Amino acid sequence: MCSPSVAIGGVGQILGGIGGMQAARARNAAAKRQYEAALEQRKRNHLQNLSIYSAKVNKYTIDLNENDLAANRGYAKAQSELNNIRGKALASSESAYMKMVREKMGKVAAGGQTGRSAARLEKMVAAEYGRKIGRLTFALTKSREAFNENVEGIRRKQMSARNKLFSNVAFVPVPGMAPPPPVMENTSMPLFKGILGAASGFAENYEDNPLVNQDS
Secondary structure (H helix, E strand, O other): OOOHHHHHHHHHHHHHHHHHHHHHHHHHHHHHHHHHHHHHHHHHHHHHHHHHHHHHHHHHHHHHHHHHHHHHHHHHHHHHHHHHHHHHHHHHHHHHHHHHHHHHHHHHHHOOOOHHHHHHHHHHHHHHHHHHHHHHHHHHHHHHHHHHHHHHHHHHHHHHHHHHHHHOOOOOOOOOOOOOOOOOOOOHHHHHHHHHHHHHHHHHHHHHOHHHHHHO
């Protein structure tokens, strides 16, 4: 017959195993809830980052359009200035030509100069007109060079601004690192150990009191 102390101890071990099993289940449930909460927070953070990124993309589109418009205005202004310079140079050239014809060539006719004298005067007049045209041509060349430099400066500024704007949206947000899944405890093991412990106690009691067990 099993002694009362052994029986009580065995029952206690089994009850302890049941308690351990319930505690393990509770810890597993808590770990699972914590894991699911971490996944949900990760999802919310990613959605928030996507929302912020979407706002940045919208602003990037608007700023990029403004940047292009500003560059186009700069190009148009530079072309307009060059056209004005060309127009003034053409008008100056025509005025110089008319002045040459009216004042210089007229003097030849009015002075009654003929032959070599008239030829020399006409050559002098033509040379002066040529120098005038040369100065206008030089000015136009410099204006064209300045125009090209201005346009290149506008282009560089435009590209620099575009690159700076793109840097704000270059990287699409990705979800953060997922939390590691919880390591679940074996909930059957505490109960198994309790039963095994109780059985071991009963077996030891039997071995220590064989006669008592036989009489029973």
